[in-house]
Amino acid sequence: MSEMKKTVLLTFIAGVFSLLPTFYYEISEQKANLEYSVFNGPLLETEDLYKTIVSIEIKNTGKKILSDTVAIVESSSEIESLGLSGSAGLEPKFKLTNDKLLKVSSEKMHPGDKFTVSVMLSSKVNILPPSIAIRSNEVIGVINTSRKDDTKSVSLFSGLLSGLSVFMVSLFLIIKSRLGMALSNPQYKNDNLFYIAIKIGNEDLIDLISKHGGNLTYLRFADILLYLGSNEKIKHSDALSGMECLFLINKTKSSRKHIKRNMASLTGFERRTEDLLPLEEKSKNIKHSIDFRNAVDEKFDSFYL
Numbered sequence: 001m002s003e004m005k006k007t008v009l010l011t012f013i014a015g016v017f018s019l020l021p022t023f024y025y026e027i028s029e030q031k032a033n034l035e036y037s038v039f040n041g042p043l044l045e046t047e048d049l050y051k052t053i054v055s056i057e058i059k060n061t062g063k064k065i066l067s068d069t070v071a072i073v074e075s076s077s078e079i080e081s082l083g084l085s086g087s088a089g090l091e092p093k094f095k096l097t098n099d100k101l102l103k104v105s106s107e108k109m110h111p112g113d114k115f116t117v118s119v120m121l122s123s124k125v126n127i128l129p130p131s132i133a134i135r136s137n138e139v140i141g142v143i144n145t146s147r148k149d150d151t152k153s154v155s156l157f158s159g160l161l162s163g164l165s166v167f168m169v170s171l172f173l174i175i176k177s178r179l180g181m182a183l184s185n186p187q188y189k190n191d192n193l194f195y196i197a198i199k200i201g202n203e204d205l206i207d208l209i210s211k212h213g214g215n216l217t218y219l220r221f222a223d224i225l226l227y228l229g230s231n232e233k234i235k236h237s238d239a240l241s242g243m244e245c246l247f248l249i250n251k252t253k254s255s256r257k258h259i260k261r262n263m264a265s266l267t268g269f270e271r272r273t274e275d276l277l278p279l280e281e282k283s284k285n286i287k288h289s290i291d292f293r294n295a296v297d298e299k300f301d302s303f304y305l
Contacts, residue, residue: 031062031063031064032062032064032066032136032138032139033060033061033062033063033064033139034058034059034060034061034062034066034069034134034135034136034138034139034140034141034142035058035059035061035141035142035143035144036056036057036058036059036071036132036134036141036142036143036144037056037057037059037143037144038054038055038056038129038132038143039054039055039056039057040052040054040129041053041054041055043126043127049122049123049124050077050122050123050124050125050126050127051080051120051121051122051127052120052121052127053118053119053120053121054073054118054119054121054129054130055116055117055118056071056073056116056117056118056132057114057115057116058071058114058115058116058117058134058141059112059113059114059144060109060110060111060112060113060114061111061144062111062139063111064111064138065108065109065110065111066108066109066136066137066138066139067107067108067109067136067137067138068105068106068107068136068137069105069106069109069134069135069136070103070104070105070134070135070136071103071104071105071117071132071133071134071141072101072102072103072131072132072133072134073101073102073103073104073117073119073130073131073132074100074101074102074130074131075100075101075102075119075121075127075128075130075131076100076123076128076130077100077121077122077123077127077128077130078099078100078121078122078123079096079099079100079102079119079120079121080099080120080121080122081119081120082094082096082102082117082118082119082120083117083118084104084115084116084117084118085115085116086106086113086114086115086116087112087113087114087115090106090109090113090114090115091106092104092105092106092115092117093105093106094117102117102119104117109136189218189249190209190216191289192249192289192292193209193216193218193221194206194209194210195292195293195296196221196242196245196246196296197209199238199241199242199296199297199300200234200238200239200241200242200300201238202228202233202234202238204233205224205228205234208224217255218246218249218255218259219255219258219259221242221246222242222243222246222255222258222259222262223262225239225242225243225262226239226243226262226265226266229266230265230266236266236267238300239266240263240266240267241299241300243259243262243263243266244263244276244279244299245295245296245299246259247259247276247279247280247283248279248282248283248286248292248295248296248299249283249286249292260276282295
């Protein structure tokens with residue numbers, strides 16, 4: 001073999017080996033991929049309002065861990081209530097601004113992780129689809145228009161079942177609204193507890209609700225009021241008023257029994273059922289946040305007349 005051929009052959013072999021790492025990287029690289037699907041519920045009309053539910057499923061469909069995944073949902077209609085669910089161990093957080101802009105975030109999503117956010121939209125005019133933007137530090141989310149399941153086959157039954165469940169949830173919430181029951185919006189609960197804390201006027205309590213309001217239940221808030229009132233950190237009358245305000249928004253019988261017990265511990269005597277009937281009757285007329293705040297004002301102001 002001539003020297004020229006040897007040189008060409010060696011150069012070719014060296015070139016091949018220099019490209020191998022690149023080929024290996026392209027083949028074995030873990031791709032980042034973020035997809036979301038949108039499911040629109042039926043448009044329902046109740047009294048003078050239109051209502052519908054929109055569910056958005058966000059899923060890490062790639063092979064790479066995603067960090068700081070954010071879903072932004074902006075609607076021209078009011079976001080009346082919302083629900084969140086996620087894969088085991090996944091705890092997405094939300095922030096609702098002006099009842100029309102929702103931000104849901106997750107610090108870390110492993111491959112296959114997903115979370116779903118469902119919003120109930122309400123408007124006096126026809127409801128337009130919300131604007132949706134999904135992204136993480138690694139990639140921008142894209143909509144999954146095929147809506148295929150994990151086996152890559154389309155399930156008609158699954159689609160029908162999803163639509164039926166959304167319809168039933170919509171109907172259930174509308175019936176609750178007509179009966180005057182409080183809607184189960186986590187943001188409203190936080191705001192309600194914060195407003196009671198403001199009326200009580202204790203800085204430590206206000207600071208507690210500001211930092212940890214999302215993790216507080218109505219019952220736990222009643223326990224905090226019992227502690228503060230029993231240790232004279234707030235007035236007994238303020239603690240009692242705060243517990244009574246919980247009757248206006250919390251309809252759970254079990255929680256009400258515990259709150260009633262806290263009242264007895266604070267005052268030294270058990271409140272009769274008939275004494276609380278006016279509160280229960282008033283709670284039936286509370287449909288919106290402004291109704292609750294007016295009732296809270298009335299309850300606290302009555303102690304200073």
